[in-house]
Amino acid sequence: MVDLIPRPDRYQDEAPDLDSVNGLIQARIDGVISRRQLIRRAAALAIAAPVVGVMLHVTSDMANGAPSQGRTNVLRRLAQNGATVPADAPTAPDGEPKQGGSVTVGTIDEPDTLNPYLTQLVGGSDLTTGIMDTLMRYDSTQTLIPALAESFEISDDGLTYNFTLREGVTFHNGDAFGPQDVIDTWKMIMNEEFAAFTTVGWDKITDITSPDDRTVVMETSEVFAPFLAYVATENGSVISPASELAIGPEKFKTEFGRQRLIGTGPMKFVEWTPKQQVVLEKFADYWGEPAKLDQVIIRFIPDDSTQLVQLRTGEIQMAVGAGSLSALRVDEALGIDGVTVLEHPSPGWSHLDLKHVFFLRHPLVRQALDFATPSQDIIDKLLKGRAIRSIADQQPGTWAFNPNIEGRPFDIEQAKALLAEAGLTQNADGNWEGKVPTEDPLVLDGEVRTFEMELWGISGDAQQQQMIQVIEQAWNQAGIKTTANFQDISTLWGPEGYQWVPDTMTACLYSWYNGNDPDDLAYWHSSQIPDSPTGSGYNAIAYFHEFNFQEEIDKLTEQAAAETDQESRKEIYWQIQELLHEQVPVIFIYWGKSFPVVRDNIGGFWPSAFNRMLWNVQDWYLV
Amino acid sequence: MLRYVARRVLESIPLLLGIAVLSFIFMQLAPGGPDALFARNGRMSAEQLAAIRRSMGLDRPPHEQLLAWITNIFQGDLGVSYSQFRPVSHVIAEVFPNTVILMAAGLLISLVSALVFGILAARRPYGIFDNVTSFLSYFGLAMPVFWFGLMLQLLFAVRLGWLPSAGMYSPDGGSTQDLLRHLTLPALTIAIGSIAGWSRYVRSSTLEQLSQDYVRSARSKGLTERRVMTGHVLRNSLIPLVTVVGIDVPLYLTGAVLTETVFSWPGMGRLFYDALTVRDYPVLMGILVLGAALIIIGNLIADLVYGLLDPRITYE
Numbered sequence: 001m002v003d004l005i006p007r008p009d010r011y012q013d014e015a016p017d018l019d020s021v022n023g024l025i026q027a028r029i030d031g032v033i034s035r036r037q038l039i040r041r042a043a044a045l046a047i048a049a050p051v052v053g054v055m056l057h058v059t060s061d062m063a064n065g066a067p068s069q070g071r072t073n074v075l076r077r078l079a080q081n082g083a084t085v086p087a088d089a090p091t092a093p094d095g096e097p098k099q100g101g102s103v104t105v106g107t108i109d110e111p112d113t114l115n116p117y118l119t120q121l122v123g124g125s126d127l128t129t130g131i132m133d134t135l136m137r138y139d140s141t142q143t144l145i146p147a148l149a150e151s152f153e154i155s156d157d158g159l160t161y162n163f164t165l166r167e168g169v170t171f172h173n174g175d176a177f178g179p180q181d182v183i184d185t186w187k188m189i190m191n192e193e194f195a196a197f198t199t200v201g202w203d204k205i206t207d208i209t210s211p212d213d214r215t216v217v218m219e220t221s222e223v224f225a226p227f228l229a230y231v232a233t234e235n236g237s238v239i240s241p242a243s244e245l246a247i248g249p250e251k252f253k254t255e256f257g258r259q260r261l262i263g264t265g266p267m268k269f270v271e272w273t274p275k276q277q278v279v280l281e282k283f284a285d286y287w288g289e290p291a292k293l294d295q296v297i298i299r300f301i302p303d304d305s306t307q308l309v310q311l312r313t314g315e316i317q318m319a320v321g322a323g324s325l326s327a328l329r330v331d332e333a334l335g336i337d338g339v340t341v342l343e344h345p346s347p348g349w350s351h352l353d354l355k356h357v358f359f360l361r362h363p364l365v366r367q368a369l370d371f372a373t374p375s376q377d378i379i380d381k382l383l384k385g386r387a388i389r390s391i392a393d394q395q396p397g398t399w400a401f402n403p404n405i406e407g408r409p410f411d412i413e414q415a416k417a418l419l420a421e422a423g424l425t426q427n428a429d430g431n432w433e434g435k436v437p438t439e440d441p442l443v444l445d446g447e448v449r450t451f452e453m454e455l456w457g458i459s460g461d462a463q464q465q466q467m468i469q470v471i472e473q474a475w476n477q478a479g480i481k482t483t484a485n486f487q488d489i490s491t492l493w494g495p496e497g498y499q500w501v502p503d504t505m506t507a508c509l510y511s512w513y514n515g516n517d518p519d520d521l522a523y524w525h526s527s528q529i530p531d532s533p534t535g536s537g538y539n540a541i542a543y544f545h546e547f548n549f550q551e552e553i554d555k556l557t558e559q560a561a562a563e564t565d566q567e568s569r570k571e572i573y574w575q576i577q578e579l580l581h582e583q584v585p586v587i588f589i590y591w592g593k594s595f596p597v598v599r600d601n602i603g604g605f606w607p608s609a610f611n612r613m614l615w616n617v618q619d620w621y622l623v
Numbered sequence: 624m625l626r627y628v629a630r631r632v633l634e635s636i637p638l639l640l641g642i643a644v645l646s647f648i649f650m651q652l653a654p655g656g657p658d659a660l661f662a663r664n665g666r667m668s669a670e671q672l673a674a675i676r677r678s679m680g681l682d683r684p685p686h687e688q689l690l691a692w693i694t695n696i697f698q699g700d701l702g703v704s705y706s707q708f709r710p711v712s713h714v715i716a717e718v719f720p721n722t723v724i725l726m727a728a729g730l731l732i733s734l735v736s737a738l739v740f741g742i743l744a745a746r747r748p749y750g751i752f753d754n755v756t757s758f759l760s761y762f763g764l765a766m767p768v769f770w771f772g773l774m775l776q777l778l779f780a781v782r783l784g785w786l787p788s789a790g791m792y793s794p795d796g797g798s799t800q801d802l803l804r805h806l807t808l809p810a811l812t813i814a815i816g817s818i819a820g821w822s823r824y825v826r827s828s829t830l831e832q833l834s835q836d837y838v839r840s841a842r843s844k845g846l847t848e849r850r851v852m853t854g855h856v857l858r859n860s861l862i863p864l865v866t867v868v869g870i871d872v873p874l875y876l877t878g879a880v881l882t883e884t885v886f887s888w889p890g891m892g893r894l895f896y897d898a899l900t901v902r903d904y905p906v907l908m909g910i911l912v913l914g915a916a917l918i919i920i921g922n923l924i925a926d927l928v929y930g931l932l933d934p935r936i937t938y939e
Contacts (some may be wrong), residue, residue, distance in 0.1 A: 110897070118708075254708045273889070274714075274717045276792070301789060303885050
């Protein structure tokens, strides 16, 4: 059984157990063997490669004390801007920590529902993470730590997961926590009538059994490296009490998460006054160290100017989680006395998606667009340096990130040269035109068109609007006739949006948010292309034509997701990033940052890209 | 009189029905739908999407949905919210009282101020007071509501610290005093636009009254100016104002979005806007129908009050 708490002294004078899957995992967690040794030993034991992948995924590079140079350096670089403080440790104000007290958090969006399996908004999972628990979770250094499961075991064939549950855990309603809660949670998530927002990971489980009242055994249908990440740590994988799940999907949908929310977390749900606030209170029988604060109140303040006003007057003491500030408002907040503006990388990557039709099917044309996009200027001038240049889809500072790729500089001449190389010509007005490809994306042999781009953005977002205008200007300068358009999100990405119109070349500015696992199959794989404007799938840019490099990216993402070895997995992700940089399926612009603001007398607060607002609320205190 | 009221009520039913149908049609025509938001989540399978659409009733043809909705309205069932999975009537009932409170306070301040400013301005037309109030009225009409709200916030909440900046209650509050403190700034903000408009109205209708013969008679009878004003002129000047107020006030109920956003007031305006951004059709249609019903009622009340104030008007 693998114990998640690293303890090198566990072995005393004995040698670690290097003869079994779980022994190797334990030894790696304890830091007594290196990754290389683990792989060597596993090979010697003839453990199947997919299983080795699972083993190394659990003992990720960030986990268990292995320092990553990449992360610290990135954070240091981030800290260069003004007086924002990088959030690489919990806040620690001077003074004696007090017992008790109440903190009011101000956030912008009210959750749609607090039902963790239904909420589509970050604001929902911000709150549920303080009230309910998963089997394990990530701390702010992306280290896996125990929660409701104290330890786990993986079978040699990588298909069976065995969890030892923590003892003496009670739900807020007094129920004792046990294996039945896990089993019933799985059943509700997979229940079609309930229609959970996501079932990834849980849908690989064929059966869950419980040989005794501390053990849960999950049988899965295939080796899936991110299984633990999805099932044991995702916000939508918290465990609900069986007594609540028993009321049936209809009632569970309407009552759980609105009238009440019962979990095992350090805070319990008291009430939700619609459009006003949610009140949480300390749960005295929490399985860990009980919270120091008595109460946390989350107020909904739809206008961000009002949010700053309330920080100023002290009516709220924190603007964090989904209510953190955007880059544009940091300067204002820096001017408020008695608060600290923290910063940390956000897992959101802002990009221009490109519809792969006509000229956009040709890689040189897409590279040309990349050269014609002033990404660094946007970061430096519009965002005041408060963002990081993005070259692909893995976040800088995470273990899968490839640091060896340089972003393309802003170079109109180079863009023009590439367009010419692709076979387009400039007409008398300076606009590019040429024959569009028919069968082969690299052969321009069809009818003649002018190179016209529709540039789309989400309306009502001032920051986006400025960016779009800058890009529009630059592309027009390069001879690509570009017009900017704005629409609200629902229409933009709905069935009547730009994505499904076959005869326009379009680009749209928005952000995707990564989870804790580098698995990016959903973004690029051909199986993720929606089959209709109302179908599901992230890969809408390939709706009309698959990528010219589709086969290659399909193979690489499948390899990386299914059968990987952390070292080899990393190598595959590096290859994917190189491919993405070379082929430019979308134009990568920047990785955002989040700017949570807290009053100077609040300690223990430690935000990061790897967890949600209340993940360590039990550690918060006032001085 | 009662027959008149009954007739008006009966007349309004087809009107409401027409509005319900029209709002349903507009919502269906608007691009994008609630399940578009779900579809964007690449992790959802086609079966799950179908299940969600089924549970929302979206898989039935539009005319069936319309019929179901109309019959339900007459039973008081406004449908189920798409984003909150509970009855629309509950969703609206939660925020409706808050809007009523804000509206009542705003109305009180507006009426009293508009009357005072309007009448005082009319007593000495083109005098200093009149010119100053005219200028302030135009200013009040031209200034955006949210700017005004923010300015009030900065002055009274940040600079002076006399009043809370936003919200309806303090996090731990609930007393009437707490409510009144929170109510002051948003009610003032809502009132400004109305005061500006209504005071001009009162001024011109008062001026018109003051040039009437009966005023000259009253003065020559020896009544004090004050008695002339309060006893006679006031009542007659009110008449046109009643019509205007009767139309304006129901609009507060759904239209105070900007004020409610700036002051985080949990009202119907915010509900409407929030439902709009997530395409929560049942809530939107419920608010539209409710708003229409309230405007119809408001007009009816305005007409009745008008009849009370002006004895020349009778209803049968």
